[in-house]
Amino acid sequence: MLAHCTLWPEELAAHYRAQGYWRGETFSDVLDERIQRYGEKLAIVSDTRRWTYQDLGAEVERLAAGFYALGIGPNDRVVVQLPNCAELFSVIFALFRLGALPIFALPAHRKFEIGHFCQHAQAIAYVIADQHAGFDYRNLAREVKASAPSLQHVLVLGEPGEYRSLKHLPRLESDLPPPPRPADVAFLQLSGGSTGTPKLIPRTHDDYLYSIRASADICQLTSDSVYLSVIPAGHNFTLSSPGSLGTLYAGGTVVMCAHPSPDVALTLIAQERVTITALVPPLVPVWLDAIESLKPDLRSLKVLQVGGARFNSEMARRVTQELDVTLQQVFGMAEGLVNYTRLDDPIDVILHSQGRPISPDDEIRIVDEEDQPVAAGEIGHLQTRGPYTIHGYYKAEEHNARAFTRDGFYRTGDMVRQTPEGNLVVEGRAKDQINRGGEKISAEEVEHQLLAHANVIDCAIVAMPDAYLGEKSCAFVIRKNDTVRGIDLIRFLRECGLATYKIPDRIEFMTQFPQTGVGKTSKKHLRLEIEARLAGARMNP
Numbered sequence: 001m002l003a004h005c006t007l008w009p010e011e012l013a014a015h016y017r018a019q020g021y022w023r024g025e026t027f028s029d030v031l032d033e034r035i036q037r038y039g040e041k042l043a044i045v046s047d048t049r050r051w052t053y054q055d056l057g058a059e060v061e062r063l064a065a066g067f068y069a070l071g072i073g074p075n076d077r078v079v080v081q082l083p084n085c086a087e088l089f090s091v092i093f094a095l096f097r098l099g100a101l102p103i104f105a106l107p108a109h110r111k112f113e114i115g116h117f118c119q120h121a122q123a124i125a126y127v128i129a130d131q132h133a134g135f136d137y138r139n140l141a142r143e144v145k146a147s148a149p150s151l152q153h154v155l156v157l158g159e160p161g162e163y164r165s166l167k168h169l170p171r172l173e174s175d176l177p178p179p180p181r182p183a184d185v186a187f188l189q190l191s192g193g194s195t196g197t198p199k200l201i202p203r204t205h206d207d208y209l210y211s212i213r214a215s216a217d218i219c220q221l222t223s224d225s226v227y228l229s230v231i232p233a234g235h236n237f238t239l240s241s242p243g244s245l246g247t248l249y250a251g252g253t254v255v256m257c258a259h260p261s262p263d264v265a266l267t268l269i270a271q272e273r274v275t276i277t278a279l280v281p282p283l284v285p286v287w288l289d290a291i292e293s294l295k296p297d298l299r300s301l302k303v304l305q306v307g308g309a310r311f312n313s314e315m316a317r318r319v320t321q322e323l324d325v326t327l328q329q330v331f332g333m334a335e336g337l338v339n340y341t342r343l344d345d346p347i348d349v350i351l352h353s354q355g356r357p358i359s360p361d362d363e364i365r366i367v368d369e370e371d372q373p374v375a376a377g378e379i380g381h382l383q384t385r386g387p388y389t390i391h392g393y394y395k396a397e398e399h400n401a402r403a404f405t406r407d408g409f410y411r412t413g414d415m416v417r418q419t420p421e422g423n424l425v426v427e428g429r430a431k432d433q434i435n436r437g438g439e440k441i442s443a444e445e446v447e448h449q450l451l452a453h454a455n456v457i458d459c460a461i462v463a464m465p466d467a468y469l470g471e472k473s474c475a476f477v478i479r480k481n482d483t484v485r486g487i488d489l490i491r492f493l494r495e496c497g498l499a500t501y502k503i504p505d506r507i508e509f510m511t512q513f514p515q516t517g518v519g520k521t522s523k524k525h526l527r528l529e530i531e532a533r534l535a536g537a538r539m540n541p
């Protein structure tokens with residue numbers, strides 16, 4: 001069992017087993033069963049590859065043997081940073097079989113994030129593609145290796161350079177280790193984060209498989225389903241809600257879209273007869289416009305999921321008016337809880353709410369600042385506990401004491417209200433995070449980096465409204481002297497190796513920050529300040 005993880009207390013675990021949520025299966029059990037049942041059926045389509053379930057199984061076997069021969073075994077952590085491609089699945093299922101733990105990095109992550117994951121989790125291997133979208137990941141690996149002494153292997157999909165190719169792994173002379181147990185941690189997922197360093201989320205075979213199975217059921221997936229993975233495949237939404245893993249669970253076909261541009265994605269929908277896909281809100285108007293001009297054949301598409309950030313109900317209405325699909329809103333989090341509008345919900349529920357939890361045993365509390373329940377229908381802080389929501393981040397004891405209540409509820413940081421029918425409406429956020437069109441930025445993480453600049457006395461990062469992304473990030477800075485310009489600070493942050501989406505979209509200078517009653521920087525006033533400055537700029541261009 002992986003150390004430094006707080007899992008479910010025995011009493012709750014026993015209840016979840018008794019209810020049949022946790023079925024005592026591992027990812028390897030599920031894959032083996034699917035290979036038996038659907039062997040010749042198409043499992044994954046990606047660029048040049050068309051893998052049947054048998055092909056996938058053979059690749060998983062080859063990689064598991066090769067990884068183990070390299071010395072990757074039970075409980076070893078492996079950072080996996082691959083674009084949307086078939087090999088993502090052969091790699092992670094091979095690691096699952098060994099009981100080694102993938103850490104799902106996003107393709108946008110750079111030296112700062114990858115270095116942190118490697119150091120924090122003492123990862124021994126890092127899996128990358130040679131290059132993708134104009135970026136060479138082997139260069140990144142070089143930088144990361146220099147700061148992560150635990151890293152023993154860099155494994156490359158494509159041209160390996162000085163590293164090892166995934167194609168040429170050593171031969172295994174022994175047997176594979178015994179498989180992991182269903183209650184074991186299967187992988188570490190990334191938190192959107194609202195603190196100084198990104199947190200890692202331990203998910204077990206039992207809990208994740210339940211959320212996948214129940215999600216596939218809610219979305220009515222069958223072996224005829226074809227899922228298009230558009231946004232990064234390692235994100236919880238595309239991976240498991242029901243995503244690619246839900247589709248494989250149902251015996252369907254996963255189509256990997258390597259670039260989210262609508263012309264590529266829409267062509268794939270027509271070619272592969274895609275039945276369901278998932279988007280973040282900013283992609284929706286782009287798709288609708290592209291559909292109007294390209295007029296692709298979308299007759300196969302039955303369900304369009306939208307989630308990851310607030311989805312405006314006017315845009316939701318446009319979807320239902322312009323496309324012959326069922327819209328589904330999805331409000332979830334990598335820590336666990338996922339809410340869906342149901343496919344047969346009345347149109348008002350689909351347009352105006354973010355749906356309801358997966359499980360009858362997802363416990364929801366909506367509370368005030370003192371953790372006391374608010375009146376029915378009022379807005380409050382969402383806390384949750386349930387069969388697939390974690391009880392603690394990996395190696396983060398101090399933070400866990402704040403992020404979870406004493407009785408094990410996760411403080412989501414979301415402000416919600418619940419309708420009389422039980423649907424949740426996301427009204428805002430109490431956590432110090434910017435949701436940049438579905439990409440989450442922890443303000444504190446970027447502030448830490450900025451404060452390291454010699455000319456920065458203080459800084460505060462807040463969300464500012466944006467017509468396309470919903471929110472962008474604005475850094476307010478108090479500087480030592482005005483020789484330092486915004487562009488210098490941006491360059492400085494890039495050199496720190498922060499992912500591009502975390503670099504502030506705007507830098508504003510101030511000589512002092514507005515304060516709250518207790519003398520802390522008032523981010524509320526800073527948000528109003530940037531809104532006023534933006535409105536002023538619009539009036540006096």
Ligand code: OOB
Binds near residue numbers: 190236310440
């Ligand atoms: C998903 O997961 P994360 O971990 O990247 O982000 C979770 C946070 C939530 O706590 C909430 O603040 C926000 O993203 N969020 C939404 C939302 N869906 C997520 N805010 C408003 N409306 C929504 N529909 O983003 C995620 C994980 C699984 C499924 C779907 C999304």
